[in-house]
Amino acid sequence: xxxxxxxxxxxxxxxxxxxxxxxxxxxxxxxxxxxxxxxxxxxxxxxxxxxxxxxxxxxxxxxxxxxxxxxxxxxxxxxxxxxxxxxxxxxxxxxxxxxxxxxxxxxxxxxxxxxxxxxxxxxxxxxxxxxxxxxxxxxxxxxxxxxxxxxxxxxxxxxxxxxxxxxxxxxxxxxxxxxxxxxxxxxxxxxxxxxxx
Amino acid sequence: xxxxxxxxxxxxxxxxxxxxxxxxxxxxxxxxxxxxxxxxxxxxxxxxxxxxxxxxxxxxxxxxxxxxxxxxxxxxxxxxxxxxxxxxxxxxxxxxxxxxxxxxxxxxxxxxxxxxxxxxxxxxxxxxxxxxxxxxxxxxxxxxxxxxxxxxxxxxxxxxxxxxxxxxxxxxxxxxxxxxxxxxxxxxxxxxxxxxxxxxxxxxxxxxxxxxxxxxxxxxxxxxxxxxxxxxxxxxxxxxxxxxxxxxxxxxxxxxxxxxxxxxxxxxxxxxxxxxxxxxxxxxxxxxxxxxxxxxxxxxxxxxxxxxxxxxxxxxxxxxxxxxxxxxxxxxxxxxxxxxxxxxxxxxxxxxxxxxxxxxxxxxxxxxxxxxxxxxxxxxx
Numbered sequence: 001x002x003x004x005x006x007x008x009x010x011x012x013x014x015x016x017x018x019x020x021x022x023x024x025x026x027x028x029x030x031x032x033x034x035x036x037x038x039x040x041x042x043x044x045x046x047x048x049x050x051x052x053x054x055x056x057x058x059x060x061x062x063x064x065x066x067x068x069x070x071x072x073x074x075x076x077x078x079x080x081x082x083x084x085x086x087x088x089x090x091x092x093x094x095x096x097x098x099x100x101x102x103x104x105x106x107x108x109x110x111x112x113x114x115x116x117x118x119x120x121x122x123x124x125x126x127x128x129x130x131x132x133x134x135x136x137x138x139x140x141x142x143x144x145x146x147x148x149x150x151x152x153x154x155x156x157x158x159x160x161x162x163x164x165x166x167x168x169x170x171x172x173x174x175x176x177x178x179x180x181x182x183x184x185x186x187x188x189x190x191x192x193x194x195x196x197x
Numbered sequence: 198x199x200x201x202x203x204x205x206x207x208x209x210x211x212x213x214x215x216x217x218x219x220x221x222x223x224x225x226x227x228x229x230x231x232x233x234x235x236x237x238x239x240x241x242x243x244x245x246x247x248x249x250x251x252x253x254x255x256x257x258x259x260x261x262x263x264x265x266x267x268x269x270x271x272x273x274x275x276x277x278x279x280x281x282x283x284x285x286x287x288x289x290x291x292x293x294x295x296x297x298x299x300x301x302x303x304x305x306x307x308x309x310x311x312x313x314x315x316x317x318x319x320x321x322x323x324x325x326x327x328x329x330x331x332x333x334x335x336x337x338x339x340x341x342x343x344x345x346x347x348x349x350x351x352x353x354x355x356x357x358x359x360x361x362x363x364x365x366x367x368x369x370x371x372x373x374x375x376x377x378x379x380x381x382x383x384x385x386x387x388x389x390x391x392x393x394x395x396x397x398x399x400x401x402x403x404x405x406x407x408x409x410x411x412x413x414x415x416x417x418x419x420x421x422x423x424x425x426x427x428x429x430x431x432x433x434x435x436x437x438x439x440x441x442x443x444x445x446x447x448x449x450x451x452x453x454x455x456x457x458x459x460x461x462x463x464x465x466x467x468x469x470x471x472x473x474x475x476x477x478x479x480x481x482x483x484x485x486x487x488x489x490x491x492x493x494x495x496x497x498x499x500x501x502x503x504x505x506x507x508x509x510x511x512x513x514x515x516x517x518x519x520x521x522x523x524x525x526x527x528x529x530x531x532x533x534x535x536x537x538x539x540x541x542x543x544x545x546x547x548x549x550x551x552x553x554x555x556x557x558x559x560x561x562x563x564x565x566x567x568x569x570x571x572x573x574x575x576x577x578x
Contacts, residue, residue: 022509047444055454077559084285085253088440089383091292092401093362094462094500096376098292098383099401101485104456106287110445124445128454148447171353173437176301178354179347180317184309186467 045181047093047146051127051138053162056169059134065158069144073113078122081109081132081139104128107135113143121147203345221267236260245457245487246270246277250527251277252387252406254456254486270406271531273473277526290442295460295484297359300436305363307431313360318435319488331443364462364480371465374477393519400503400522405485405497408527415525419502419515426501428463428481428494435459435488460484461493479504 054062086106091098109132110124123143127134144151203249222228235261237244247259251274259277266272302318317323367373384399386406391399404412419426437455444451463481481501483493499521506516514520524530 034217046365047447050450052452052454058333068413082287085281086287086290086442087385087387088254088456089292090289090484090485091294092363092482093295093460094480095374095379097381097401098384098398098561099398099405100385100407101402101458101484102249103281103286103387104254104290104440105284106453108287108445122342122446126438126442126445126451126453141542162315166433170299170358172348173299173301174354174356175348175351176318177303177316177356179351180320182303182309182315184315 016140047142049071049163050142050145050159051125053159053166054141055127055129056165057158059129059131059137061158062141063133063137065154066140069140069156072151073115073121073144073149075140076112076114076126077136078107078110079137081107081131083107083130083135097175105130107132109136111136111143113138113140113147113149115149121149123148206419217267226362232449233260233265235496236263242488243268244268245459245489246492247273247277247408247487248457249485249487249489249492250274250406250408251281252486253277254418256457262343270575271527274408275528275531285578292442293438293440294345295434295438295458296362296365298434298436298438298458298460299358299455300360302432302435303360303432304434305430305432307363307367307429311363312366313357320490324442356385360434364464365463367478368574369433371475371477373480391522394507395522396517397500397507400518401482401500403522404483404499404525407492407496408530409489409571411525411527411530412499413491413495415515415521416498416502419498419513420571424467424514424515426463426481426498428465429478430494430497430503431462431464432461432491433461433490435490441452457487459487459489459493461490461497463494463497463501 048133084106085103087100088102088104089109090101105128106126108124108126110122113121113123115121121143123139123141123146125138125142127138129135141155143149145155171188224228237256240260240263243263244256244259245268247267248256250256250270251259251262253259255277258280259273262273262276262280263270264531266276300316300318301318302320303311303313304315304317364373379397381398384396384402384403388424389399391403396420412433418424436458438458439452439455442453443448443449461483463483464481465481467476467478479501481499481504483496483498483499483500485492487545499515502513502515503521506512507518509556511517511520
């Protein structure tokens, strides 16, 4: 897997459909999934990150952009948009057994867009959100972006802004870590003993 | 006296709600309503406690629950659970892997030099526990400046998004039992009653939603001597776990959001392998929603204690699954305690009738004894 594919910018994604296909093909290779999931910045090109980027910006803006797109296509719900909960399953890292620590909010939607020339494009979304309307908006955007359809350019600023906010969030968290890193070497040179019990 | 239905109870109950609201807003014209955003951020550890005990990762609603319950954690967790019971369950996620957590804190008391390093993150561990009187009259200007300054003063670090787990390093050295492949479906405590014996997944799920004080008390009993776990914290980590679900169309993993979690693995005394393999340390595991370190440590200690109890039979309360798991739920225990405030007029009337009957019998026996003593004295005279 090439790192260069992982850090494609959004505009590259729009212009280079081939790159996305390359990525999706490589994604299936062993180990690539782990590497990919560790990326939190500069990955606006991946479909798997669109929901996260859209959740980072105000929901009203996402819904408004989706409404604009809806005027260009005929939209049919493949499954009715729903808002509810998902039971979260976790694997314990001690004995490798699964359990349920609790539930998370989840909204989902799946839509079919039909363009004026009759072509159909499917989109779907699952987001940790309370609003089925928001999930449907993300699903519409998912269809437009995945099909590289007219209207993608309207979504680009939202995705870019979401990606920027997530990058900033990631930097803030890393600053918390960096500011509080324990320097044991320094401690060893100034203290006689470690603070062991 | 028989059972008498009381008229006017509804008005009194409505009045009680009004009084609660009046007290909540008692600051009057000088008051400012708490925003849920303020609660979520400024009382973030309280919010963490509620999402964990409520069993629903929804910080905004947890903050609202704290507000409406005026800070009562048991009531707030109850409200959150009540809310979750009204929502449909759309799906069960695939198994999430905590090694992908985006950390804000990771420490180990087992090693100094853990892979990736130790980072304290936000903690009160080294605080002096002195009152910060400056917060009593904190100005909004200074308040807003603090986070801004922190970000401006801290250079942008070059750190990875995730860190390796300490237990994996121990496992690589052969100090921990090898990972076994478990394919059992976990026990869903929200749909199935705890009928003992229960699998470990039921214990973990129950402890993840446990009331913090309750689970700490039982783990503390083990720490003090009613048990022999003697744990060492291999790793305690706090961070945001990306929740991955397959895209409904492509099947490709999609991040649908993230969950703040606290996770703790404790290493305990080593044991001989039943299969005559090399002895290895034993492990306890705790992980729950939110930033709840004491709870995660207590959970890990009790997990290790319960593993022993499930295998060999309990030798102390903290190793007894039934004792532990049926007494750590906040909503259950608070409900039982609170129900004693509800009218028990009929049962108490029955108690009184029995007591009076017993008293009458006691009195008649006493009178008979007195008569008998008088007769005996007359005979002697």
